[in-house]
Amino acid sequence: xxxxxxxxxxxxxxxxxxxxxxxxxxxxxxxxxxxxxxxxxxxxxxxxxxxxxxxxxxxxxxxxxxxxxxxxxxxxxxxxxxxxxxxxxxxxxxxxxxxxxxxxxxxxxxxxxxxxxxxxxxxxxxxxxxxxxxxxxxxxxxxxxxxxxxxxxxxxxxxxxxxxxxxxxxxxxxxxxxxxxxxxxxxxxxxxxxxxxxxxxxxxxxxxxxxxxxxxxxxxxxxxxxxxxxxxxxxxxxxxxxxxxxxxxxxxxxxxxxxxxxxxxxxxxxxxxxxxxxxxxxxxxxxxxxxxxxxxxxxxxxxxxxxxxxxxxxxxxxxxxxxxxxxxxxxxxxxxxxxxxxxxxxxxxxxxxxxxxxxxxxxxxxxxxxxxxxxxxxxxxxxxxxxxxxxxxxxxx
Amino acid sequence: xxxxxxxxxxxxxxxxxxxxxxxxxxxxxxxxxxxxxxxxxxxxxxxxxxxxxxxxxxxxxxxxxxxxxxxxxxxxxxxxxxxxxxxxxxxxxxxxxxxxxxxxxxxxxxxxxxxxxxxxxxxxxxxxxxxxxxxxxxxxxxxxxxxxxxxxxxxxxxxxxxxxxxxxxxxxxxxxxxxxxxxxxxxxxxxxxxxxxxxxxxxxxxxxxxxxxxxxxxxxxxxxxxxxxxxxxxxxxxxxxxxxxxxxxxxxxxxxxxxxxxxxxxxxxxxxxxxxxxxxxxxxxxxxxxxxxxxxxxxxxxxxxxxxxxxxxxxxxxxxxxxxxxxxxxxxxxxxxxxxxxxxxxxxxxxxxxxxxxxxxxxxxxxxxxxxxxxxxxxxxxxxxxxxxxxxxxxxx
Numbered sequence: 001x002x003x004x005x006x007x008x009x010x011x012x013x014x015x016x017x018x019x020x021x022x023x024x025x026x027x028x029x030x031x032x033x034x035x036x037x038x039x040x041x042x043x044x045x046x047x048x049x050x051x052x053x054x055x056x057x058x059x060x061x062x063x064x065x066x067x068x069x070x071x072x073x074x075x076x077x078x079x080x081x082x083x084x085x086x087x088x089x090x091x092x093x094x095x096x097x098x099x100x101x102x103x104x105x106x107x108x109x110x111x112x113x114x115x116x117x118x119x120x121x122x123x124x125x126x127x128x129x130x131x132x133x134x135x136x137x138x139x140x141x142x143x144x145x146x147x148x149x150x151x152x153x154x155x156x157x158x159x160x161x162x163x164x165x166x167x168x169x170x171x172x173x174x175x176x177x178x179x180x181x182x183x184x185x186x187x188x189x190x191x192x193x194x195x196x197x198x199x200x201x202x203x204x205x206x207x208x209x210x211x212x213x214x215x216x217x218x219x220x221x222x223x224x225x226x227x228x229x230x231x232x233x234x235x236x237x238x239x240x241x242x243x244x245x246x247x248x249x250x251x252x253x254x255x256x257x258x259x260x261x262x263x264x265x266x267x268x269x270x271x272x273x274x275x276x277x278x279x280x281x282x283x284x285x286x287x288x289x290x291x292x293x294x295x296x297x298x299x300x301x302x303x304x305x306x307x308x309x310x311x312x313x314x315x316x317x318x319x320x321x322x323x324x325x326x327x328x329x330x331x332x333x334x335x336x337x338x339x340x341x342x343x344x345x346x347x348x349x350x351x352x353x354x355x356x357x358x359x360x361x362x363x364x365x366x367x368x369x370x371x372x373x374x375x376x377x378x379x380x381x382x383x384x385x386x387x388x389x390x391x392x393x394x395x396x397x
Numbered sequence: 398x399x400x401x402x403x404x405x406x407x408x409x410x411x412x413x414x415x416x417x418x419x420x421x422x423x424x425x426x427x428x429x430x431x432x433x434x435x436x437x438x439x440x441x442x443x444x445x446x447x448x449x450x451x452x453x454x455x456x457x458x459x460x461x462x463x464x465x466x467x468x469x470x471x472x473x474x475x476x477x478x479x480x481x482x483x484x485x486x487x488x489x490x491x492x493x494x495x496x497x498x499x500x501x502x503x504x505x506x507x508x509x510x511x512x513x514x515x516x517x518x519x520x521x522x523x524x525x526x527x528x529x530x531x532x533x534x535x536x537x538x539x540x541x542x543x544x545x546x547x548x549x550x551x552x553x554x555x556x557x558x559x560x561x562x563x564x565x566x567x568x569x570x571x572x573x574x575x576x577x578x579x580x581x582x583x584x585x586x587x588x589x590x591x592x593x594x595x596x597x598x599x600x601x602x603x604x605x606x607x608x609x610x611x612x613x614x615x616x617x618x619x620x621x622x623x624x625x626x627x628x629x630x631x632x633x634x635x636x637x638x639x640x641x642x643x644x645x646x647x648x649x650x651x652x653x654x655x656x657x658x659x660x661x662x663x664x665x666x667x668x669x670x671x672x673x674x675x676x677x678x679x680x681x682x683x684x685x686x687x688x689x690x691x692x693x694x695x696x697x698x699x700x701x702x703x704x705x706x707x708x709x710x711x712x713x714x715x716x717x718x719x720x721x722x723x724x725x726x727x728x729x730x731x732x733x734x735x736x737x738x739x740x741x742x743x744x745x746x747x748x749x750x751x752x753x754x755x756x757x758x759x760x761x762x763x764x765x766x767x768x769x770x771x772x773x774x775x776x777x778x779x780x781x782x783x784x785x786x787x788x789x790x791x792x793x794x
Binding site for chain 2: 001006048353354355356357358359370371372374375376380381382383384385386387388392393394395396397
């Protein structure tokens with residue numbers, strides 16, 4: 001069965017609000033961040049709607065941002081893959097060409113012994129990082145291949161190699177932890193041997209160029225990838241879709257799926273205003289809220305709770321748009337106890353006139369567990385949203 | 398894993414009671430129809446048994462009757478397909494031959510402007526419809542192809558084309574709503590072009606023939622289909638199975654799966670009596686209760702509740718047969734708020750000596766949510782029924 005065979009037009013609007021890294025886990029001393037946050041408006045939504053828990057990729061699987069969002073958009077993340085490099089490129093509106101190899105890079109701090117001391121170069125400022133990236137663009141020169149550097153945000157950088165016979169099957173150089181040296185770029189397929197050598201040469205030139213920098217004196221690469229075509233949101237669902245996101249990567253994934261990426265909002269209030277302004281032009285709005293994940297990654301419980309409460313405060317304005325279907329959930333868990341993404345199920349609330357309310361009147365993992373959506377794969381939310389919007393025809397006679 | 402490899406004989410009997418369109422959804426003013434019905438016997442069954450919610454085809458997918466029943470019989474409805482035409486033919490004991498194209502038709506009312514004003518011709522009586530169908534059988538004559546018309550029930554008619562080089566890939570002419578004209582029959586594959594033309598000619602002759610009728614002056618066709626072979630119930634499960642159903646379509650699907658279709662029961666009391674009479678001859682009984690769905694489709698909440706209560710009143714007689722496994726559930730939801738099939742999960746109760754009772758003692762969506770069967774695909778009920786009947790061997794050493 002192919003959902004696109006059932007998709008039918010309707011005069012209805014869907015809003016998906018993603019609190020990045022929303023999920024958490026309770027332990028002996030605390031409930032989850034969401035359970036402990038004061039969320040009167042989300043609780044109200046839970047009372048009028050139906051809640052549950054969702055697993056983005058599969059039981060026990062910790063999702064990256066790409067798979068987490070693909071699942072939210074109804075694309076099985078074990079079938080459709082997106083490399084971090086392609087995501088970053090899309091987010092920066094850097095037009096990848098067939099054959100390009102793109103990677104996501106972090107500016108980092110390397111100690112005198114060559115070990116990583118800070119994977120994020122002390123969360124370097126945008127201004128400082130931009131200058132460094134310009135320096136790299138001027139300094140690095142590879143044999144027969146163009147190297148493009150683009151600054152994303154803070155320590156994040158996009159690196160693209162453009163030239164003949166490149167192959168993305170190169171392992172990450174990012175060791176994903178401090179205290180050890182960056183990994184040497186290794187070809188995971190013999191065909192990528194030359195690409196791995198070019199990456200090693202690039203890395204060496206980067207270190208030379210940044211040797212005098214106190215903090216950003218190295219680059220950690222991950223997610224080597226090429227351009228891929230995914231079926232578009234319009235083709236799969238017949239939806240005219242818009243994304244309202246602050247961070248480039250989420251703008252990128254939306255663009256890859258053929259959504260219009262609206263404006264240049266700086267924060268949540270802008271995002272809601274951007275959606276309001278474009279309300280008549282789209283069937284589907286994806287609103288992405290990043291601060292929950294940033295706080296989670298920093299292990300900052302208080303800040304994650306505050307980020308949840310900030311989103312809660314925006315719910316009345318979002319409901320005032322009068323969407324026919326409203327879903328609030330996350331792309332994965334980022335428990336502050338772990339300061340990292342995790343595999344824990346993520347709470348979800350869905351409201352529509354026909355959602356079939358359950359008996360749950362609070363939004364949080366412990367209450368969602370008994371909700372009407374049950375525990376289900378994240379990708380199943382999309383057909384349920386479409387159904388509630390009257391956008392799926394009956395299957396079979 | 399193939400269930401047929403595990404099926405083993407046992408001296409046990411299984412009864413599946415299907416309340417068609419049982420499921421509903423709670424909203425701000427009401428619980429579901431089942432929650433609000435007085436169902437002392439089903440509640441007793443829930444208390445002694447195990448309950449849950451089932452999704453017939455998939456999350457968000459609204460099932461037609463074919464997929465809904467295939468799932469109940471343990472056939473994954475995304476793998477096995479049954480067109481409406483083949484179902485109708487089987488229900489009427491019209492022997493489809495290979496190459497025939499069958500469709501389900503509604504007698505309908507067309508207004509002076511050609512738009513459908515009533516998709517069911519005012520729910521025309523059986524007697525009146527039968528006379529009209531006879532007239533069509535005599536009047537319609539196509540070039541090189543036989544056209545067969547058979548009356549089903551009320552406004553429902555089976556149409557079969559028999560002749561060389563027919564192809565079922567013709568789109569429905571039924572627009573599925575009033576206020577618009579019937580659709581022209583379109584070939585969805587070039588090979589069906591001639592068949593589509595024959596359908597158009599048939600439609601024109603039908604209109605001419607029925608022009609003077611006040612209500613039944615048109616025919617809406619859907620579900621063009623050919624004969625298909627499905628693996629039989631006996632082959633898959635080793636069960637000698639019987640169906641006790643009033644409506645032709647459900648008798649039809651049972652016949653397609655190789656069940657014996659018993660008697661000509663007119664209503665529930667007859668059905669139970671029919672099962673009692675044949676009790677010694679079968680391992681498995683499928684008892685189909687239609688009024689829940691009919692009331693749901695009419696948006697008649699009171700009548701749907703009454704239909705549920707009527708089934709509840711028959712439970713003691715069904716239990717008196719002493720089945721080893723008894724399941725009561727539905728093939729899909731038909732919420733009265735929507736007056737149509739829907740995607741909402743359907744409550745299920747299973748009783749056997751070994752079912753593993755949970756703490757739920759009422760039968761209804763809100764209580765089933767916390768039941769021991771959880772939220773699961775409908776097709777998973779069949780192996781659980783077989784297991785409870787001692788009819789599945791151990792898997793693996």
